Amino acid sequence: MDYDVIIIGAGPAGLTCGLQLAKAGKSCLIIEQREELRGKVCGDGLSSHCMQVLKKINIQEDELVSLGGKKIYRNITSNFGQLEQRYYCKSKEYENYAFGLSRDVFDPYLLHLARMAGAEVRLGWKVSKIEKYNSEYVIDSTFKTKKVVLACGAMGGKKLGVLRPENLPFGISARVFGDCNLASDAFYFKYDWQYGNGYAWLFPVGEKLWNYGVWSADKQKNINNLFKQLEQRLKHTYFSSIHYDRQPKGALIGATKGKIKNNLLPCIGDCDYIVCYESGEGISFAIESGYHQANAIINDMEAETVSIPIRDAFCGEVKKLDKEPLVRQDL
């Protein structure tokens, strides 16, 4: 089985790369270890930068709405009891809103688009060996290709030679169905000493569907406790009814450039980039890097440098609330 390109990993990075390659008429195989694209640990937030990146691959916001996505116009930030409200988005370079959309919906939608464009996607196959023979690569002694792209995420690439630094930040999130008394056009943040270099969040990602979680760079040992505390507060304070759509789960955030047997293979998404946890914009980086990598292959050149979302790209000026606050001070 011969392909122009084989991509390992069907997250947003791999699926975008495959989608673009297939659109350009390249024969392309995406290999994914999971049987189905559900259960990914994520905040489910498509940042305002991401909204622009999605337009590059022809995904319009009405599609996201029809998938159940929620448009988010405001950030509510709580810091040491002070509430601040920030609007999306002052910068002309970004959209003035973001989207919440469950990854259980978003990733399968990208998969559908990639398949419709002609990419082959094989689920339930964990790649464990990449060998080079003359100018060809052989994957697991089964698939041959001229080019391999690694899109195997922050956790997946170790066996394939993607090296990671120690002490990566860690995050835990859950997705819940529930009746929540908070405004459903707002993204709630808590930056606080107890999270160290990190924060907690809560925002809608579908109809009566909410995502909440914490990440922390320097409190790894305590993160389970932090999450439990946050969850108890949220359950009791903001929800009248609640049940899990996805149970709390944890994952590493970010990874780093790696080499395979001295042949540098292109890496995209989390498998490539260490800093995206700061901005919480891993999905937009994944999609953008997948898009650029595909274009580089189509034009038979090195991938251009991917523009990196800057930390506060999503927000405009910080404004103190002068009316009844939308959140209580203990969020």
Ligand SMILES: Cc1cc2nc3c(=O)[nH]c(=O)nc-3n(C[C@H](O)[C@H](O)[C@H](O)COP(=O)(O)OP(=O)(O)OC[C@H]3O[C@@H](n4cnc5c(N)ncnc54)[C@H](O)[C@@H]3O)c2cc1C
């Ligand atoms: C707690 C938490 C909250 C987050 N919240 C947000 C958020 O709100 N917004 C945002 O933009 N980002 C968020 N992120 C980051 C975001 O989830 C990632 O940046 C994004 O998923 C990266 O996409 P990717 O395609 O690079 O990798 P992934 O989505 O991880 O996809 C990699 C795929 O490769 C597969 N794979 C791995 N190894 C193999 C193998 N050997 N063979 C075959 N398949 C393999 C995996 O199964 C996986 O499906 C969050 C991350 C965490 C941990």
